[in-house]
Amino acid sequence: GAVVSQHPSWVICKSGTSVKIECRSLDFQATTMFWYRQFPKQSLMLMATSNEGSKATYEQGVEKDKFLINHASLTLSTLTVTSAHPEDSSFYICSARADRASFFGQGTRLTVV
Amino acid sequence: GENVEQHPSTLSVQEGDSAVIKCTYSDSASNYFPWYKQELGKRPQLIIDIRSNVGEKKDQRIAVTLNKTAKHFSLHITETQPEDSAVYFCAASKDNQGGKLIFGQGTELSVKP
Numbered sequence: 001g002a003v004v005s006q007h008p009s010w011v012i013c014k015s016g017t018s019v020k021i022e023c024r025s026l027d028f029q030a031t032t033m034f035w036y037r038q039f040p041k042q043s044l045m046l047m048a049t050s051n052e053g054s055k056a057t058y059e060q061g062v063e064k065d066k067f068l069i070n071h072a073s074l075t076l077s078t079l080t081v082t083s084a085h086p087e088d089s090s091f092y093i094c095s096a097r098a099d100r101a102s103f104f105g106q107g108t109r110l111t112v113v
Numbered sequence: 114g115e116n117v118e119q120h121p122s123t124l125s126v127q128e129g130d131s132a133v134i135k136c137t138y139s140d141s142a143s144n145y146f147p148w149y150k151q152e153l154g155k156r157p158q159l160i161i162d163i164r165s166n167v168g169e170k171k172d173q174r175i176a177v178t179l180n181k182t183a184k185h186f187s188l189h190i191t192e193t194q195p196e197d198s199a200v201y202f203c204a205a206s207k208d209n210q211g212g213k214l215i216f217g218q219g220t221e222l223s224v225k226p
Binding site: 001032034042043044045046049060093095097099100101102103104105106107109 | 114147149154155156157158159162202208209210211212213214215216217218219
């Protein structure tokens, strides 16, 4: 399958700071990428759809000013968690569509202390 | 919006037995139904998918069935092995190119040797 790479794999940050997570499609171009959040022992919840060259589409209840998404190229989408707080600690995973299926990055474990 | 219900939440089987996981969806416009396997701390891996123009699909020990009328689909794993132990997620999408996914709650499968 297609390869999606996410960086960093884990990050610890102080409360009030911002963290940027990158999602790259390595062997294909992705005009659309998706960002999910997964709390421990829970399912993946779609946060937003990232569209290359245009604004992201956020799911209901997701604060667009807190979770900034930029999709500046056909192979890179970034998610910035602004003014992070302990309740933002979670596993963030991106996906991209290729070969009529979604392939996921390895995820980023964010811990806010 | 779409809602996906998945059962059971945990499933324990003996090695060699079969395992069945069931999902129901609410939006009749959904037309793509993938299944993902997720090991602890890892990314979800696509194991099989089915589109609404097909009632059943099989890949070696794994099969998926879809009943559009009843709006439910199931994952069948035969001859289970300890390495099948993981969390399995079903998902539904109105994008039959495999994009935006709404996930079920997950099933933790344990295969005992």
